[in-house]
Amino acid sequence: MASSGITIISENPSRTKKMGKRLASRLKGGEVLAFFGDLGAGKTTFIKGLINWFLPGRRVISPTFIIVRQYWPVRTKVSQIIHADLYRLEKIPEIEDLGLTDFYNNPGAVLLIEWAGKIQGFLPEKRLELHFDVKEDNSRIITIKHMNQFPHLKNIF
């Protein structure tokens, strides 16, 4: 599993958004993407690129207070994008109320989870993990893991 991880350096936010767009272009629906990394590491920036590939110009803001926000792309295999931000999640039982598990392996839906570590034990086994780290020079190290569970994403980066 570990061998299927890849690491990319992103020098600036627009590169991070481009990575999100590139990943978006290969999604088929049914994928769960789990995002890890500290405050300001670049998770939402990546997700903005991803969602804007499907919905150009749509304002994408992190659902920090409402926890979940949904988007409905048209004319693509992906018909629903669920963007969750679990930063403010306090108790694990809340995840049942969130209904996120409805989107595990849900064809047509792409589930994006920021602060996925908050529900580590509840994440589906089949998930793409994206880990964000800030380097001293302010660029970002983006490590993508579990790539081998998604053959259609092979060699994407």
Ligand SMILES: Nc1ncnc2c1ncn2[C@@H]1O[C@H](COP(=O)(O)OP(=O)(O)OP(=O)(O)O)[C@@H](O)[C@H]1O
């Ligand atoms: N290479 C880079 N990639 C992404 N963001 C960058 C990069 N360099 C600088 N930044 C800046 O870092 C910030 C990243 O914020 P962003 O909201 O994407 O982080 P986040 O990981 O979602 O944080 P939070 O946990 O608060 O939701 C933005 O202000 C962005 O402009």
Ligand SMILES: [Mg+2]
């Ligand atoms: Mg964020």
